[in-house]
Amino acid sequence: MTAPVHLTDQGFDAFMQQNPFVVVDFWAEWCGPCKAIAPIIEDLAKKYDGRVTFAKVDADTNPKKIMQFGIMGIPTLLFFKAGKLVDTVVGALPRTALEARIAKHLT
Numbered sequence: 001m002t003a004p005v006h007l008t009d010q011g012f013d014a015f016m017q018q019n020p021f022v023v024v025d026f027w028a029e030w031c032g033p034c035k036a037i038a039p040i041i042e043d044l045a046k047k048y049d050g051r052v053t054f055a056k057v058d059a060d061t062n063p064k065k066i067m068q069f070g071i072m073g074i075p076t077l078l079f080f081k082a083g084k085l086v087d088t089v090v091g092a093l094p095r096t097a098l099e100a101r102i103a104k105h106l107t
Contacts, residue, residue, distance in 0.1 A: 002046045004054040009064040012057070016083045019053040021105065026066065026076045028059045033092035034075045040095045044102070052102060079105055 004025065007015055016022060025041050027034035045054040059066055059074050069078060069085070079087035079101065086105060089098070 002049050004041055004045050004056045007055045007057050007062075009062045012062075012065055015055065016080050020082060021051065022053045022055055022080045023102065024055045024057055024078045024080065026057050026059050026069075026071055026074050026078070028074055031059075031074050037075055037092045037098075040098060043095075044098065048102065051106060077101075081105060 005015070007024070023041075023044075025034075025037070027038070041054055041056070044052070048054075057065055059071070065071075069076075073090055075090075075092055077089040077098070078085055079089075087101060089101060093101075
């Protein structure tokens, strides 16, 4: 998929089971740093199409997953491999740092 998929609390778990490597961006409309990394996430979704699936979860409308993963600040990126959480990034990292985190899990 060349663009991030918008997930909700209801469809989250099934989506994780259907995709081998997923990066989920927990964000909110009012969050400045979330808006700052949004274009980076969009670009990475295109660059890693076929290898990494990117998803976005609106933190304001999906409280179950926020609570389940103990998310205290946004943006928070969660990395899932085979449905299991393998990495977490809190805050807006530069593109190079995000790509390094992704590359670490592609091997």
